[in-house]
Amino acid sequence: MNADNREIVFNGLVYDIEQMLVEIGSHGSHTFQIIRHPGGAGVLPVHADGSVSLIRQLRPAVDTVLLEIPAGRLGPGEPPHHCAGRELREETGMRAGQLVPLGMIHSSPGVFDEIVHLYAATGISQGEAEPEDDEDIEVVRMPFSEALAMAAEGRISDAKTIVTLFRWDQRCKTQTT
Incomplete structure (x- = not known):
């Protein structure tokens, strides 16, 4: 080019x-x-029983409330795994014992240079959420199979969430075979 x-x-x-x-x-x-765009990180909280937590929040750009993984923008010089852990704490109050890398995505490469780094969080402990002033977030815990079905059926439309769910599913399948 x-x-x-x-x-x-x-x-x-x-x-x-x-x-x-x-x-x-x-x-x-x-x-x-x-x-x-400076890029960002998203994280799928995976609980000890295999269930996952997603967040429900208003997305004014699409004028609707979406179900998605906790995620946010990278700070200047911030490593993606730090961003993922920070967003998990701020948006859900959860802390991860381990962040499992699930790769990255280009969110919309026709117009954006944004890269979103994806993770699964395991070894979850619960604390108090600290959402930003412009965030009204509801944490929704559900069986992983339900979240995966919602993504496959189009009831979850957020791209980073869909990719993270499918990548976590693939990782789980390859570890059991």
Whole structure:
């Protein structure tokens, strides 16, 4: 990729928008706008009995309440596993004995450069949640099989949550075979 004329056209609270002219092979130059995001981490709390906890919260961008894994934005220089543990504590009050890496995803690579690092949390202990002022979060505990079915049936629509559930399911299956 050959990109010229990079310019930040918007500086926001969470992201910036960069505009650039990109040479696309023999198709010539085309203007692209990319949302620059610091990335984030999401974590699936897995309890000793195999059940999982998801959070229900309002997502104004899609004007609905979604069921999803606890997740948040990386702080400057913050390692993804620290972010995952911090978000787990803030949003649910839970602490992880272990964070199991489940890879990463590009959330929407057509417009975002955001990378979300995914984890499962095991060895859960419960404390007090400390949500941010703009968060109204309900923790929902359910059997893992129910969460997986909800993802497969489209009743969970959050991409990071769907991927995390399916990756945890695959990891569990490969460890038992």
